[in-house]
Amino acid sequence: MSDLLPTVPAPLLLLLAALAVVPVIVLWKLLATAGLIGLTQWAVITQTEDPTAVMVVVGVPALVLVSLLRRTAHRSTRSPLSRPPLYLRRLEVTR
Numbered sequence: 083m084s085d086l087l088p089t090v091p092a093p094l095l096l097l098l099a100a101l102a103v104v105p106v107i108v109l110w111k112l113l114a115t116a117g118l119i120g121l122t123q124w125a126v127i128t129q130t131e132d133p134t135a136v137m138v139v140v141g142v143p144a145l146v147l148v149s150l151l152r153r154t155a156h157r158s159t160r161s162p163l164s165r166p167p168l169y170l171r172r173l174e175v176t177r
Contacts, residue, residue, distance in 0.1 A: 119143050 126139040 123139050123143075126135055130136070
C-alpha cells in the first residue's frame with residue numbers, strides 16, 4: 083500500500099511548512115498590534131476626561147497609518163522607468 087504513494091523529499095516538506103507558517107506569523111503580529119492599539123485607546127478614553135489625551139491616543143495611530151498608506155500608494159504609482167531627480171544627478175556625476 084505504501085509503495086503506491088509518492089514520496090515527497092524532506093527538504094521540500096520543510097520548505098512548504100515554512101511557507102505555510104510565515105502568513106500565520108504575519109497575521110498574528112498584525113492582530114496583536116491592532117489589539118494593543120485598541121486596548122490602549124479604550125483604556126485612555128474610559129479613564130480620562132482630558133481631550134488632549136484622547137486626541138493623542140486616537141490621532142497618533144491614524145497619522146502612522148496615513149503615512150504608511152501614502153508611502154505605499156506613492157511607490158505603486160511610480161513606473162519602473164521614472165527615477166527621482168537625485169538618481170539622475172548621481173547618474174550624471176558618475177559618467
